[in-house]
Amino acid sequence: MRPAGTAARLSEIFAKLRNDKFDLAGVAVIEPQLSLLPQIESNGLMRMAGFFPSVPTQVNFELLYAPVDGQWRLFGISVSIGQAAPVPPTPDHAPSAQANHPDNANTKAKQPPAQPKASK
Numbered sequence: 001m002r003p004a005g006t007a008a009r010l011s012e013i014f015a016k017l018r019n020d021k022f023d024l025a026g027v028a029v030i031e032p033q034l035s036l037l038p039q040i041e042s043n044g045l046m047r048m049a050g051f052f053p054s055v056p057t058q059v060n061f062e063l064l065y066a067p068v069d070g071q072w073r074l075f076g077i078s079v080s081i082g083q084a085a086p087v088p089p090t091p092d093h094a095p096s097a098q099a100n101h102p103d104n105a106n107t108k109a110k111q112p113p114a115q116p117k118a119s120k
Contacts, residue, residue, distance in 0.1 A: 014079070022081060027052040027059050036062075046072055058082050 017024065036049035049062040064076035 013077075017079070017081070022057075024059065027054055030054055032061070045075055056083065 030052045032050045032052050034048060034050040036047065038046050038048040041047050044067065046065040046067075047062070049060075051061065052059040058081070060080045060082055062076075062078040063074065065072040066075035067073075
């Protein structure tokens with residue numbers, strides 16, 4: 001059984017996007033990136049959040065699900081539009097400038113050969 005006014009409420013929620021003629025169809029083919037993995041909140045609702053890395057605008061979302069008869073049903077949704085911005089690589093994944101410097105390439109080959117040890 002559907003709560004009364006659900007379709008009207010959704011229409012109201014997305015009215016600004018419709019008025020701005022924003023087309024959400026493009027995100028249907030983009031894999032969402034989760035910024036908050038699904039987790040059960042203290043109120044029993046499951047919450048997750050993320051974004052669709054679309055350009056020039058990024059679609060951010062947050063979803064709430066409620067357990068109903070052994071299934072998760074959509075309880076709440078939040079959608080916002082923001083500018084997609086390039087994300088710089090993290091230090092863990094950024095190549096080191098020193099490691100990529102031509103003078104540092106193959107440093108083992110530049111070391112003098114080891115002197116043989118004298119046998120007794």
